[in-house]
Amino acid sequence: MKVVEKTGKTVEEAVGQALQNMGVSIDDVEVEIIEEPTKGILGLFGAKPARVKVILKEGASEKAVDLLNNIIKSMNLQVELDVVEKKDFLTINLKGPELGILIGRRGETLDALQFLVNLSVNKNKEVRRKIIIDVEGYRHRREETLQKLAVKLANKAKQRGRSVVLEPMSSQERRIIHTALQGRDDIYTFSEGDEPYRKIIISPKK
Template identity: 65%
Template sequence: MNYIEKTGRTVDEAVESALKEMNLTRDQVEVEVLEEPTKGLFGILGGKPARVRVMKKDSPSERARELLEKVMQTMNLNVDIEVNEKNEKILININGPDLGILIGRRGETLDALQYLVNLSSNKNMEKRKRILIDIEGYRKRREETLKKLAYKLADKARQRGRNVVLEPMNSMERRIIHTALQDREDIYTFSEGEEPYRKIIIAPKK
């Protein structure tokens, strides 16, 4: 049951009774006061207790799954959605045939989908969780591609003695490049420009 109605001498007492029965904490529910308590004649006769409806909030992971299922259904895509929570992160893997349309050019569609799911799933939540979405292992493959590109362009910058400017990337992909090259002693990396056109510069050390 996602909600329960309870009565008590006070609103707080009714809410606590509902929380105990649902085995939930106050921040996991929404409370609707159906009736405020009233005192009867001389404070004894004819009084009415408080009555509340306590509803369980959907968690960010539940919201994310529901939203993605609706998107997939609208697009007539047959997929398997796997959701795993790790501390403050929610990892979502989507698997199925012909999902290139969800990835887009260099993952742009996937990044947009991830942004919207984060925005919607964390709305009005006291504790926000970062949601990471992957499709058919795309992000891992993209990471390996970026690392190889980083090594190749670092060698180019060192050999030519000139800066090499990469194409604009999102913050996640820039972090992969910076991390891949952070231990190189012959070059260094930095970013310049404004989002969404911010790019990495690989520069040889003099």
Template identity: 45%
Template sequence: MRQVTASGQTVEEAVQSALEQLNTTRDHVEIEVIDEGKRGILGVFGSKRAFVKVTLAKNQVQEAEKFLKDVVNNMNVEVNIHTTVEDNHVTFDLSGEKIALLIGKRGQTLNAIQYLVHLVINKDGKKFYTVTVDAEGYRGRRRETLESLANRMAEKALRINKKVALEPMPAYERKIIHSVLQARDDVSTYSDGTEPHRHIVIKP
């Protein structure tokens, strides 16, 4: 982590000097004032310089990407990572040969990796990010599967005129089911159970 101590006639001047040395801007650093200094008589006599310690803040997205690379390498899978940032949402798109290993059964491995990356990116960071880890379009395909499942199970609930419980799934997948069936007025949905066994129930 790069850090410089700089001085100036004022705290502001000292900070500017440090920013120039680090070749960065104020929003990418942490500033600690060591000594506020003293202006002195007529701004000269008895004046004392101000000192600051300026540390280059870590780049949360880069740290998370590095962590993701390490996890994938430890699984002996070679991937390319394409990272996109939109406001406070980061998407890591993975592509490579043994990508199925990273997805796992019904995306369980991918969900676990995504959860860990989410923890890492928000650890000690100034900004809060939400994270999506995708693998060669898996999330889009899974969404289509869930939308189809939602409607199929809604029809089943109506046909047998009973509640139908779906398999446990993570919160964002349950959200997809809820939103698909929200538009219908012949069924309603609610979540039941505790994590990681929380699931959706569809009732006529």
């Protein structure tokens, strides 16, 4: 956490100096007034400048990384965090040996970890920042697997002339299936059931 203390004739002047020193705007900091300025006797003797403490707010990436590091430390894992910031979202890819425990069955643990980080980082925030947590590129590999599965099962549904029911999936994985098949005119997809047992149905068009 970066903290700068500055003095000035006024509180505004002291804050301005701190912001210039830190290279940030007023929206990026919290200001604590340590001492208000005093004019002294006849405006000359005993005058004191304003004194402020300016604290840089913790950004989404810093907060997410701190939380993940605390979780990883408690699990005694050796992990390297690769952070990529985009305009609308933040991606954190975890790298290291034996990280299967962070992925879990079909990515369930990874999804839960991502949900926890998003919930914590965006708490009481007016503008929410989407944070994607990945482990060794697992999400990309899983997406490719689901896309291939979607095509295979769609062809199966068409050939047999009856619907194919997939196993329950998360909303994110169901979206991948729907997107992979949305351009086809020989089958259609829909979801049924309640979370967390909601599943996709692939049906041939009559």
